Amino acid sequence: MQPPFPPEAAAGAAPAAPVLDGPVDSIRWEMLRDGVEDYEYLAILRGLLAARGQKLSAADRAKYAALLEVPEEITKDMTTFTKDPAPIERQREAIARAIEVLSKP
DSSP: OOOOSSGGGGGTSSOOSOOOOOOOOHHHHHHHHHHHHHHHHHHHHHHHHHHHGGSSSSHHHHHHHHHOOTTTTTTTSSOOOOOOHHHHHHHHHHHHHHHHHHHHO
């Protein structure tokens, strides 16, 4: 069972003492974590392309560079986005595979 959100000690909005309980797990926290991980994947891929891109064929370089762009099936603008997690998972998988390939010596 998940602990209550917010922590019971802070539920009154005016706790008698600082509440030192850790963050309470929630879907919002999980989505924030996923966003940070997605950003890290993109930063890693960008770094690998900068370091090793010149050694790739033009086609491979373009293929990997395209992964740095968010596909329209995920979002078209700041207010239009998918509610289906499948295209997001596919993009994450493709980026992870690219990182794996580009990380090999």
